[in-house]
Amino acid sequence: MTVLTVGSLPRYYTDLLYAVQDEGALTPVEEIMRACRSLWISLAVVIAVVMMASAQEPKKEIKHVPIKPTSAASGQEMYKTYCAVCHGTDGKGSGPAADALKVPPPDLTALAGKNGGKYPALKVSAIISGEEVLAAHGSKDMPIWGHLFWSMSGGHEGEVQQRIANLNKYIESLQKK
Ligand code: HEC
Numbered sequence: 001m002t003v004l005t006v007g008s009l010p011r012y013y014t015d016l017l018y019a020v021q022d023e024g025a026l027t028p029v030e031e032i033m034r035a036c037r038s039l040w041i042s043l044a045v046v047i048a049v050v051m052m053a054s055a056q057e058p059k060k061e062i063k064h065v066p067i068k069p070t071s072a073a074s075g076q077e078m079y080k081t082y083c084a085v086c087h088g089t090d091g092k093g094s095g096p097a098a099d100a101l102k103v104p105p106p107d108l109t110a111l112a113g114k115n116g117g118k119y120p121a122l123k124v125s126a127i128i129s130g131e132e133v134l135a136a137h138g139s140k141d142m143p144i145w146g147h148l149f150w151s152m153s154g155g156h157e158g159e160v161q162q163r164i165a166n167l168n169k170y171i172e173s174l175q176k177k
Helices: 011-022 027-056 075-087 108-114 121-129 145-152 157-173
Strands: none
Touching (some): 121 157
């Protein structure tokens, strides 16, 4: 049986109080009531503190907003507008949305390093276009850029290729030596 409810006394004690009131013998029950009330108050305070503490925990939610237009000629502008939120402005993976993701965004400045010193341009362009689907990039958290660039350009394949190539060059320029 659960008798604990915050802010009210358990039925058992109130019933007891009324029963005893009829007989005109209040004192011991009043004491119980007083003890209960202070217990209840401290319980309510503990719960409030726990609720306040959990409310202060930073909770991030990723919102999907309509894609902002950028110049297809600027890899840097596209990177800052579309990628930096997760991968970080410096490409190292600590963008503001990073800690809200299940899979942490990888360090894009280490792509060449992880590939024996050679920047994996084909792999990167396949990932951006969506030919190579990554779990996080293909999930509902993360759109496939190729599709978005395609709809932004009104189905103009040349522009889609230009965007992917310029983004790719920009990411290449971020590689640590
Ligand atoms: C919503 C967050 C988010 C955004 C925005 C984002 N990425 Fe990613 N990206 C990730 C995550 C998470 C992974 C790791 C995915 C996995 O391994 O499943 C990843 C992986 C990658 C990889 C593979 C890296 C490797 O080590 O293999 C590349 C390349 C990449 N992203 C490029 C981009 C580019 C270019 C943009 C912008 C056009 C972009 N990302 C925007 C979250 C994001």
